[in-house]
Amino acid sequence: MKSTxxxxxxxxxxxxxxxxxAQQINGAGATFPNPIYQKWFSExxxxxxxxxxxxxxxxSGGGIRQLTNQTVFxxxxxxxxxxxxxxxxxxxxxxxxxxxxxxxxxxxxxxxxNLRFTGPLLAEIFLGNVTYWNxxxxxxxxxxxxxxxxxxxxxxxxxxxxxxxxxxxxxSKVSPMYKKTVGVATSVNWPAGVGAKGNEGVSGxxxxxxxxxxxxxxxxxxxxxxxxxxxxxxAGQFVKASTQTVTAAxxxxxxxxxxxxxxxxxxxxxxxxxxPIASFTWLLFYEAPRDKVRxxxxxxxMKWALTDGxxxxxxxxxxxxxxxxxxMEMEALKRIKL
Numbered sequence: 001m002k003s004t005x006x007x008x009x010x011x012x013x014x015x016x017x018x019x020x021x022a023q024q025i026n027g028a029g030a031t032f033p034n035p036i037y038q039k040w041f042s043e044x045x046x047x048x049x050x051x052x053x054x055x056x057x058x059x060s061g062g063g064i065r066q067l068t069n070q071t072v073f074x075x076x077x078x079x080x081x082x083x084x085x086x087x088x089x090x091x092x093x094x095x096x097x098x099x100x101x102x103x104x105x106x107x108x109x110x111x112x113x114n115l116r117f118t119g120p121l122l123a124e125i126f127l128g129n130v131t132y133w134n135x136x137x138x139x140x141x142x143x144x145x146x147x148x149x150x151x152x153x154x155x156x157x158x159x160x161x162x163x164x165x166x167x168x169x170x171x172s173k174v175s176p177m178y179k180k181t182v183g184v185a186t187s188v189n190w191p192a193g194v195g196a197k198g199n200e201g202v203s204g205x206x207x208x209x210x211x212x213x214x215x216x217x218x219x220x221x222x223x224x225x226x227x228x229x230x231x232x233x234x235a236g237q238f239v240k241a242s243t244q245t246v247t248a249a250x251x252x253x254x255x256x257x258x259x260x261x262x263x264x265x266x267x268x269x270x271x272x273x274x275x276p277i278a279s280f281t282w283l284l285f286y287e288a289p290r291d292k293v294r295x296x297x298x299x300x301x302m303k304w305a306l307t308d309g310x311x312x313x314x315x316x317x318x319x320x321x322x323x324x325x326x327x328m329e330m331e332a333l334k335r336i337k338l
Contacts, residue, residue: 023052023293023294024052024053024054025051025052025053025054025073025074025294025297025298026053026054026055026056026072026073027053027054027055027056027063027072027073027074027075027076027283028055028056028057028058028062028063028066028067028072028075028076029055029056029057029058029059029060029062029063029064029066029067029075029076029077029162029284030057030059030060030063030076030077030078030161030162030163030281031057031058031059031161031163031198031199031200031217032060032078032101032103032162032163032166032199032217032281033076033078033098033099033101033217033281033318034055034057034199035219035223035316035317036098036099036312036313036316036318037055037076037098038055039312039316040301040305040309040312041053041054041055043309043312044301044304044305044309047304048297048300051297051301053298053301055076056072057198058159058198059157059159059160059161059162059186059197059198060076060077060078060079060160060161060162060163060165060186061159061160061161061186061187062159062160063075063076063077063284064077064081064085064160064186064284065160067089067093067284067286068085068088068089068090070090070290073289073291073294073298074283074284074285074298075093075283075284076281076282076283076284077162077186077281077282077284078101078161078162078163078165078166078279078281078282079162079164079165079166079169079185079186079279080095080262080263080264080265080282081093081095081263081284082185089286091286091287091288092286092287092288093284093285093286093287094261094284094285094286094287094332094335094336095261095262095263095282095283095284096262096282096283096284096285096302096329096332096333097262097280097281097282097321097325097329098280098281098282098283098305098306098321099280099281099310099313099318099319099320099321100246100247100249100250100266100278100279100280100281100318100319100320100321101217101218101219101246101278101279101281101317101318101319102217102218102241102242102245102246102249102275102277102278102279103163103166103167103170103215103216103217103218103241103277103278103279104215104216104217104218104221104228104229104231104241104277105117105122105213105214105215105228105229105231106202106203106206106213106214106215106216106221106226106227106228107206107212107213107214107226107227107228107229108206108207108209108210108211108212108213108226108227109133109147109148109150109210109211109227110148110150110210111146111148112133112145112146112147112148112227113227114145114227114229114230115138115142115145115227115229115230116141116142116229116230116231116232116238117141117229117230117231117232118141118174118231118232119170119171119173119174119175119231119232119268119276120174120175121137121138121141122171122231123171123174123175123177123178124137124175125152125154125213126154126156126171126178126182126190126191126192126193127175127177127178127181127182127191127192128154128191128192128193130152131151131152132149132150132151132152133147133148133149133150133151133152133211134147134148134149134150141232150210150211151211152211152212152213153193153194153209153211153212153213154190154192154193154194154212154213154214155193155194155195155196155202155205155206155209155212155213155214156190156193156194156195156196156202156214156215157195157196157197157198157201157202158195158196158197158201159187159197159198160186160187161186161187161198162186162279162281163199163215163216163217164185164186164187164188164215165184165185165186166267166277166278166279167215167277168182168183168184168185168188169184169265169267169279170267170268170276170277172184173267173268174268196214199216199217199220200220202214202215202216202220203216203220203221203223203224203226204224206226207224207226215277217317218241218242218246218317218318219316219317219318222317228240228241231275231276231277232276233268233269233271233272233274233275233276234268234269234270234271234274234276235270235271235272235274237272237273239273239274239275239276240275241275241277241278242275243313243314243317243318243319243320244273244319245273245274245275245278246275246278246318246319247319247320247322248269248271248273248274248275249266249267249269249271249274249275249276249278250266250269250278250280250319250321250322250325251269251271251274251322258324258325258328260328260332262280262282262325262328262329262332264280265279266278266279266280267279278319280321283302285298285336286336287335287336287337288337289336289337292338295336295337295338296338299333299336299338302329302333303330303333306321306326306329306330307326310326
């Protein structure tokens with residue numbers, strides 16, 4: 001009898017010690033980092049079978065909204081939350097950069113597989129002021145390229161999107177008219193074009209639409225074998241996105257240049273090799289989470305992602321974090337009240 005009672009108590013103790021055995025951790029947000037997040041959550045689960053992290057790739061706007069409504073445990077975004085969004089949340093939200101990526105201009109122009117763009121030219125295209133591929137403004141920066149007289153179809157995100165935030169953040173820095181007309185946000189009023197949901201939707205629509213141009217995270221262009229152009233950077237060089245050129249852009253935000261809350265823009269960064277449309281992407285957590293068990297699991301996950309997990313970045317088209325940023329984040333994780 002005593003033996004049976006002891007076994008029952010022991011079983012109960014095991015359940016209490018391992019409450020995640022029958023639980024899951026849910027998050028939602030940006031499509032930009034979805035490929036590496038899915039890889040990370042899978043690899044981490046192999047190391048910790050009792051921790052199942054589920055992630056819905058619904059766009060940064062949706063991730064911020066669900067985190068604010070507390071329908072998910074964590075959110076994800078490619079554009080830092082605005083002051084108004086932070087105030088709307090029921091608790092203090094912390095930003096943690098995870099990797100870096102580049103947003104690239106993808107295009108579908110018959111007979112053309114390589115194009116160069118300046119920032120002001122991209123702004124004019126997305127404002128609807130440059131409407132044909134053989135426009136003199138495009139020809140000027142692409143000498144020798146046989147540009148067809150094909151109408152340009154602009155494809156933009158239809159959902160709240162951190163990728164849109166990065167794109168608009170860059171174009172607003174290089175075009176006063178774009179800043180005035182469109183501005184910077186995860187959702188904007190587009191003056192031209194058609195919308196598609198997610199990086200996946202924009203990739204698919206550009207691929208099937210002759211004459212289309214859009215913007216997606218580098219991994220989506222590579223995975224879908226869609227042509228993407230080089231962009232002139234602040235130093236005047238035409239640079240194509242790669243893990244190396246995105247890392248070069250991040251250099252300016254490392255160390256002392258990184259603010260304590262990690263909410264920083266690195267678009268149009270200085271440096272001859274810097275790709276100009278680059279960004280960190282962030283996971284979002286409450287500083288004082290209601291569920292301490294899940295919080296401890298996610299803090300442990302973040303420590304793994306910031307160290308061992310970084311080795312998966314380059315293979316999926318992302319740039320790993322600078323070591324100075326990793327060190328700052330490891331310290332910042334202590335702010336989560338466990």
